[in-house]
Amino acid sequence: MSIYLDNHSTTRLDPRVLEAMLPWLTDHYGNAGSVTHEMGRAARAAVESAREIFAASIGATAREIVFTSGATESINLAILGSVSRRGLGEQGQGHDFQQSHRPDQPDSQKTGHLITVATEHNAVLDTLDHVERLGHAVTQLPVFQEQSWLPGSHRQGVVGQLSLDELTAAFRPDTFLVSVMLANNEIGSIQNIPAIAQRVHAHGALLHVDCAQGLGRMPVSVSTMEADLASFSAHKFHGPKGVGALYVRRSGRAVRIDPLVFGGGQERGMRSGTLDVPGIVGMATAAQLAVAGLPVEAARMRELRDMLWSLLSQSIEGIAINGPPLNDPEVRLVNNLNVRVAGIEGESLLATLSADGLAVSSGSACSSESPRPSHVLLAIGLDSDQARASLRFGFSRFTTSDEVVEAATRIAAGVARLRRL
Numbered sequence: 001m002s003i004y005l006d007n008h009s010t011t012r013l014d015p016r017v018l019e020a021m022l023p024w025l026t027d028h029y030g031n032a033g034s035v036t037h038e039m040g041r042a043a044r045a046a047v048e049s050a051r052e053i054f055a056a057s058i059g060a061t062a063r064e065i066v067f068t069s070g071a072t073e074s075i076n077l078a079i080l081g082s083v084s085r086r087g088l089g090e091q092g093q094g095h096d097f098q099q100s101h102r103p104d105q106p107d108s109q110k111t112g113h114l115i116t117v118a119t120e121h122n123a124v125l126d127t128l129d130h131v132e133r134l135g136h137a138v139t140q141l142p143v144f145q146e147q148s149w150l151p152g153s154h155r156q157g158v159v160g161q162l163s164l165d166e167l168t169a170a171f172r173p174d175t176f177l178v179s180v181m182l183a184n185n186e187i188g189s190i191q192n193i194p195a196i197a198q199r200v201h202a203h204g205a206l207l208h209v210d211c212a213q214g215l216g217r218m219p220v221s222v223s224t225m226e227a228d229l230a231s232f233s234a235h236k237f238h239g240p241k242g243v244g245a246l247y248v249r250r251s252g253r254a255v256r257i258d259p260l261v262f263g264g265g266q267e268r269g270m271r272s273g274t275l276d277v278p279g280i281v282g283m284a285t286a287a288q289l290a291v292a293g294l295p296v297e298a299a300r301m302r303e304l305r306d307m308l309w310s311l312l313s314q315s316i317e318g319i320a321i322n323g324p325p326l327n328d329p330e331v332r333l334v335n336n337l338n339v340r341v342a343g344i345e346g347e348s349l350l351a352t353l354s355a356d357g358l359a360v361s362s363g364s365a366c367s368s369e370s371p372r373p374s375h376v377l378l379a380i381g382l383d384s385d386q387a388r389a390s391l392r393f394g395f396s397r398f399t400t401s402d403e404v405v406e407a408a409t410r411i412a413a414g415v416a417r418l419r420r421l
Helices: 015-025 038-057 071-087 122-133 164-170 193-203 277-315 346-355 375-379 384-388 401-420
Strands: 065-068 113-117 137-141 175-181 206-210 229-233 244-248 319-321 336-341 390-394
Touching: 015 277, 038 065, 038 277, 065 071, 071 122, 071 175, 071 206, 071 229, 071 244, 113 122, 122 137, 122 175, 137 164, 164 193, 175 193, 193 206, 277 319, 277 336, 277 401, 346 384, 346 390, 346 401, 375 384, 384 390
Parallel strands: 113 137, 113 175, 175 206, 206 229
Antiparallel strands: 065 244, 229 244, 319 336, 336 390
């Protein structure tokens, strides 16, 4: 029996989502941009209905949603679109953007400063590396480490969270964008986004939030978070792969960004290209199901996660949790478990478990082919050996208690075999 516990990398398509998508893959195959005939108008209506549904699922309005190919594109659009707009001197908000960064000023005065966190997804970190090469300055803030809770530590806080004081100290007069992940894809740490937003906006900067891991696992409201830009990916909450969304605030302090893709002017000119009607319909359906089922599913996933940890801790000597405590759903995703096993090489254990039919990972799927240890685990204070000896488990609405029991048995047996070797 194959057991899938890698739901941070992707989730199974919900059959109800597939059912909603199928008509738009078969009979209703019109292009949403071809509104001169009925099939095109039907496709356009389906997209706009999906836009309304998805927007309501995240506390936004329909005109604030831009559909993309996934969270990676949404992140690139948010960051690079903000950088490009700043270069035009039209950021649209902030303490001195319009006054100090006019198009006729030298290029050196159009650059600026961006802030992020060391534990962000590579879609953010690699994009900001590119931004740095364009001449902008980038600050990566540290997070509280595993030893932060120890008495006498000068930096006490929740493992994986950033320090609000260090964020405030990092601001510069030219800081115009801060990018912070809502919930970490490896250790499940949840950032205090409303408090972060308060400090970002007090400085006059924009806040981008990577929400890819949040929807379906915790309440997600862009209005409550006070985000200016927020990225989502359908396949993280039982929707189809290849479709995502970027929230761009229009109410209150409207945000303006430049497009990355030019052509047909779709999505109000912010993301040209033929719309993926089946994918968009599927994403909206998946989001609606995720929100409706959250109270029950969050409690069940947390119970299964805690069950696996209990079984592993009883059967494997030298096993430890990476990241925030499991007992507080406000600081750790309910479906996340990340552990390290003393004296075990993680890749060997992964190979053993894979041969046994168990699908787990050692970190982000987007960087799983890298031989380097996880940058997230290093950022929380683990050394390279500890990081390499770590496994990540992600649970979903389709995970069963029988699978958890069987997974614990296979993991314990795999560790025992490697230790005998």
